[in-house]
Amino acid sequence: MQRRHSLQEIAHLIDADLKGDPNCLINGIMALQSAQSGQISFLDNKRYLKYLVSTQASAVILRAESLKHAPNNALVVVDPYLAFAKVAKLFERVPQISREIHMTVVIGKDCHIHPSVSIAPYVVIGANTHLGEGVVIGAACVIGENVVIGAQSRLASHVSVCADTRIGERVIIHNGSVIGSDGFGLAKENTKWVKIPQLGKVQIGHDVEIGANVSIDRGALDDTIIGDGVKLDNQIQVGHNVTIGENTAIAGCTGIAGSTHIGKNCMIGGGVCINGHIEIVDNVYITGMSSVVHSIRKPGIYSSTHSTQPHREWQKNSVRFRQLDQLAKRLRKTEVLVNSKSIDD
Amino acid sequence: MQRRHSLQEIAHLIDADLKGDPNCLINGIMALQSAQSGQISFLDNKRYLKYLVSTQASAVILRAESLKHAPNNALVVVDPYLAFAKVAKLFERVPQISREIHMTVVIGKDCHIHPSVSIAPYVVIGANTHLGEGVVIGAACVIGENVVIGAQSRLASHVSVCADTRIGERVIIHNGSVIGSDGFGLAKENTKWVKIPQLGKVQIGHDVEIGANVSIDRGALDDTIIGDGVKLDNQIQVGHNVTIGENTAIAGCTGIAGSTHIGKNCMIGGGVCINGHIEIVDNVYITGMSSVVHSIRKPGIYSSTHSTQPHREWQKNSVRFRQLDQLAKRLRKTEVLVNSKSIDD
């Protein structure tokens, strides 16, 4: 039962200028180099221009500047990537949701579960928890006491949501993520560590997406807060009392230490480490694998990533780096000598 | 049923010098900027001094040097952070433990489960495993064969404890962590990898805390050993045959490659990578996101972290870094020239 959509229909959906046959029927979407006849594709990143000429796709979504290279029907738009997002949605296979609570689900007392909620097998839910309309809980999730999950939110399998967590509407949390575990709070008494009770909770706004195997710690006193529209990739660590502003997107493997505040509309690359107790303002872009030690107080692009070199070259330069302060002092001395001699002359 | 404690009582607990009303009743603890009347707060990190003057807290724990800024009752101590840890414990909401084994728990043969143990739903326990007095196992944990977990230890949900693991007393393991999976042991035979059986186990001492989504591999031959009082944050990777000395604390996202030995009382920042087969002595402090390639044989602070710069500045410097060996050679040549001319003069 394949879905088909005419190019005219698709052009209308994405507000495109259609060059070609409006009645051409499209039954799927695929990358340029893999697309078959009957499928639509798109060109956004110039790296893939080489695949445009020979694509087998029946139509391609692209910018006006690439139209001359299109071998077949074309849909011209301003933002091909956004258009791709919308067209892909036409061909999404939406999993059938059972709208039932599996007989194996263990539910604590005084929970409020909306009748439309779907809960897969072997889920455990603590007392006094609220699940809103249309919530979907994947298999083997464990949800603590006093949790609130807003309407239309979906948890994949193996998600841990600890006690007191507040989750907004239309939130997606992928497999294996942990929301609300204790923050890393320790005080030293003589040589031993004393655990600081973590009394805060996690608050997650609306329309947030959280990847797989992410950890978000509960606050020590105040709460850890993830703003509306925030998008987190996989394997991210968010320390206690961190706040992340609206619509900020963070790529995989990034770690954010405790009590740091990140602004709105930031984009943070993968593998970035962000120090604790600092502030990053709105509209900051941090390139992948950078290390943010100090607060960033002005919007802009920030980096601290060395890219790989052939090992021998890297080694030579790296050894020199260890002498860099000495080299700078020697340069200063040489400058003084040369200049004094210039004056002498 | 709110708990209340008089300032006198609290001052006694933390051995503080009380400035103000000893009968003032405290019903909670909160950060300076969020505290309400009736709550106590604390000032440790100078960054937060700005919030002291206007705090609504009924009392603040602080050092003598900050006393002059306190707007209300004050408790003067030497270490406000440690005092905070102790006071927070007064207001901790201790979850009610059922002290029962849920009817869904699957337990292998020949296990020794102390009658005081609490096990949540859908836990699976292998044969010949011992759980000590007061142990609490969270929902959906899977514990292998021949495991020993000492008295008063607590596992959150979704923890995997693989066969043969030894866990001490008063250990806390947070959600989604994996203890005792196979180490990454491979030998090459022609072009293919041969798996090296991982015959060792994991030994965890007393009073250890392990964060969420941590992985600790079993040893290849000898055991992987986590010493008493070690504290691990979230998303940490500990390779096979690593040993970590007593009371060492490691922040999130740090990775430790196989067969490395880390001393006692070390503090290791977040996002640090530590090479395999090296040794780090006691009392070493490594700043966040550093890369430890070689053994560290003297106590002290070690770093290799560049902090972010505005991207254009970083790029310019980074390009020069790739020329650094050449730059150093050119400097040498110039020095020789200048000096020979000096001699000539």
Place this chain on the structure above:
Amino acid sequence: MQRRHSLQEIAHLIDADLKGDPNCLINGIMALQSAQSGQISFLDNKRYLKYLVSTQASAVILRAESLKHAPNNALVVVDPYLAFAKVAKLFERVPQISREIHMTVVIGKDCHIHPSVSIAPYVVIGANTHLGEGVVIGAACVIGENVVIGAQSRLASHVSVCADTRIGERVIIHNGSVIGSDGFGLAKENTKWVKIPQLGKVQIGHDVEIGANVSIDRGALDDTIIGDGVKLDNQIQVGHNVTIGENTAIAGCTGIAGSTHIGKNCMIGGGVCINGHIEIVDNVYITGMSSVVHSIRKPGIYSSTHSTQPHREWQKNSVRFRQLDQLAKRLRKTEVLVNSKSIDD
């Protein structure tokens, strides 16, 4: 019921030149410094040569060059590490597999489960999934719809395998790993993020091993592909549409951003970050904690890792790094001055 093997038998297994008593019986394998009488050990890494002289092992596997230091029986081979892998296999405790499907397992309709399959308690399997001969599924795994898992593959506990995933034969997946969660695909519409449906799947070849708490995203359009014989350590993140060539091995905590292609027979260290949309050819070796920003088009060793220095030294050099472009320009100016003066002379 201890297994025992004569040295003769072991020498034959690993094609070794036996120096000593062929009838000596070996009952285990252990590291040089921990081995007891009756056990065999090995010397591969020169760092451990110091333990050879005093080892209590009854026999040691080593290279010819180390034979003169061997205190007891010796087995001389070309590759002691590979030989160790094979001998360790003799002493592996193979866990008893039940070859049954636990009564608590929930299986969707139209699944094909080979009669030899073993499934532990509280596993959930979606509709239309195929499990091949001898497959072993650990406790609390969740497997989606339309999944195929090839013969003799083994999943440890808490593994999530999302819908449509294809897994080859003899694949091992360790605890807590997530295969096939949505990729991080977002397009911006005004200030808000639009989710890009992730329509591809994950394909995993034969003889692949995947560590604990790994995340591998499904493709956006095309599939994410893990080639035959690939070995992934713990805590690795593989973005959508990544392809990894045959027999490539990747150490822990490494992250690979979307649409990147990695060749065959590569070795990638721990904590490496690899940018998206790039290509790494076959036979590339990347040292730990490097950052790969651009494509690597020639085989070889690549690095971008600074190793830790004492903090004060690092700080001095790091400050100079921020002046590096200025330093280079000053050097140029000085060279010009000196050379013009040389010409003048």
